[in-house]
Amino acid sequence: MRLLLVEEVLDPDREGDVPLSQADRKALLERIRRGDKAIEEARELKAKIRRVQEQLRRHKACPPMLAASDRTAEVGSIPSSRVFYRRPVHSTPRPTGGQLGHPGRSREHPMANSPPLKLTLERCTDCGAPLGAPVEVRRRTLTELPPPQPRIFDIEIARYNCPDCHRRVEAQSPYPKNQQYGFTLIARVVQLRLLGLSTSKIVDYFEGAHGVRLTTAAVLKMEQLAAHSVDPLYGKLKAALPQQPVIHADETKFRIGGENGWLWAFSSPQTVVYGIAPSRGQDVVEEFLHGAHGTIVHDGWVPYDIIQTAKHQLDLLHVNRWLEREEILHRLEPRPLLRDVPPKLVSVGRPPEEFLEFAGDTRWLLRHAIEWSERHTHASGRERREFYRSVRWLMTNHLRRGWSERAAARIVEQLDKRRGTLFTFLIEPVVAWHNNDAESQIRQGVLYRKISGGRRSWSGAWALERLLTVYRTCRKRALQFVKVLTDALSGLGFPEVGAPSG
Numbered sequence: 225m226r227l228l229l230v231e232e233v234l235d236p237d238r239e240g241d242v243p244l245s246q247a248d249r250k251a252l253l254e255r256i257r258r259g260d261k262a263i264e265e266a267r268e269l270k271a272k273i274r275r276v277q278e279q280l281r282r283h284k285a286c287p288p289m290l291a292a293s294d295r296t297a298e299v300g301s302i303p304s305s306r307v308f309y310r311r312p313v314h315s316t317p318r319p320t321g322g323q324l325g326h327p328g329r330s331r332e333h334p335m336a337n338s339p340p341l342k343l344t345l346e347r348c349t350d351c352g353a354p355l356g357a358p359v360e361v362r363r364r365t366l367t368e369l370p371p372p373q374p375r376i377f378d379i380e381i382a383r384y385n386c387p388d389c390h391r392r393v394e395a396q397s398p399y400p401k402n403q404q405y406g407f408t409l410i411a412r413v414v415q416l417r418l419l420g421l422s423t424s425k426i427v428d429y430f431e432g433a434h435g436v437r438l439t440t441a442a443v444l445k446m447e448q449l450a451a452h453s454v455d456p457l458y459g460k461l462k463a464a465l466p467q468q469p470v471i472h473a474d475e476t477k478f479r480i481g482g483e484n485g486w487l488w489a490f491s492s493p494q495t496v497v498y499g500i501a502p503s504r505g506q507d508v509v510e511e512f513l514h515g516a517h518g519t520i521v522h523d524g525w526v527p528y529d530i531i532q533t534a535k536h537q538l539d540l541l542h543v544n545r546w547l548e549r550e551e552i553l554h555r556l557e558p559r560p561l562l563r564d565v566p567p568k569l570v571s572v573g574r575p576p577e578e579f580l581e582f583a584g585d586t587r588w589l590l591r592h593a594i595e596w597s598e599r600h601t602h603a604s605g606r607e608r609r610e611f612y613r614s615v616r617w618l619m620t621n622h623l624r625r626g627w628s629e630r631a632a633a634r635i636v637e638q639l640d641k642r643r644g645t646l647f648t649f650l651i652e653p654v655v656a657w658h659n660n661d662a663e664s665q666i667r668q669g670v671l672y673r674k675i676s677g678g679r680r681s682w683s684g685a686w687a688l689e690r691l692l693t694v695y696r697t698c699r700k701r702a703l704q705f706v707k708v709l710t711d712a713l714s715g716l717g718f719p720e721v722g723a724p725s726g
Contacts, residue, residue, distance in 0.1 A: 407713040451687035453712040466516040468492035472662035479678030489666040496696035539659035550631040582632040
């Protein structure tokens, strides 16, 4: 089009045009063609640069790159099994033992439940003279395990002929039919399984330590039997979950039969409920939290928003991770939330001033709210509501300042959607500003995933979610998991947990 216009402008027949020779005209047209070609090439190069920059941004935020540094691995939630950096050795390491200002910790002194072991002397060990009666007795308590000798016994079931109905009857056995192992042994096997030991290691342990020969098939069968015995308790804990005042929720990937699945953890002050599902969607949230009226603490995953009957608290540490990821992409060292640390560039370049201002103000507001809640633990409801309104007003003004920097605008969009969930902990004293409870509970499943890679079938996943629920609930309530599981296997119900049998 431009060439046609030029040819039209340089038409020698039109009045007022400067006549050009044929050679000059060809040279001018060639220069115009080259200019058009250069403009097109520049446009293509700009598009290519944008694509390469986006690929570089994604590459810097990918797990292998984040795992290469101790600062970025934690920010990117990289599991320790994938971290390949070498931690730096500090010249002034923190001293071991109790730290200054922390309360002292020591092992609780156990009560003796066996006769004492008395050590006496008749003659002096130095000169051999007779000693007589001791002048004092020095005592110390020792904890020891009994010899690992298994109890192997026969079950003799008496059978009778009834003189009235002429039927043959027999005593009811507490052990299932064709079951070759006792309840305590099954409970111990399941406990080791939940601690992360593989079936082959469990088999080796019992043969080497107790002289009991097991097979991997027997271990898996014990696991299924234990899961069926605690299934009524799992149903009761799951049904009572929505009535809890505070629920911490988290989810992580979990492979089932070589396919992607998801492990969900829902933690309350007295209960932990696990679920394994093929989905990370709102159907799982609806199944576990339908009708919840308390407060749900989570990382901002959208499916949690379907529970509109409950309040929500966004994990503020997760908000700080959003800022830390962008700081990494801006060649900055990631900064913590609870400490005011000046920004530090890790490579040569101009610091992103607008993003630094946005990140600093955001962290200050969140830190200001956290510090107030920790200082005023006994504040009245009126004081909490007033401070909540003031902090929320400050956050609203902060988000509406018209941030033009790309990363800041993206985080502003996320925070603006969840303004109502940022400071719920200010008006609800029992609510935490972080989601550490759920993240610590889901680590048990992550440990299992790292060792075994997941589960081979959905029946195994069904068993795992029930056994993990009872195991971690016992830990929260300071109960003995082996005792609870033994009672469930023997048909006594769940008196330790406070739930009757199904």
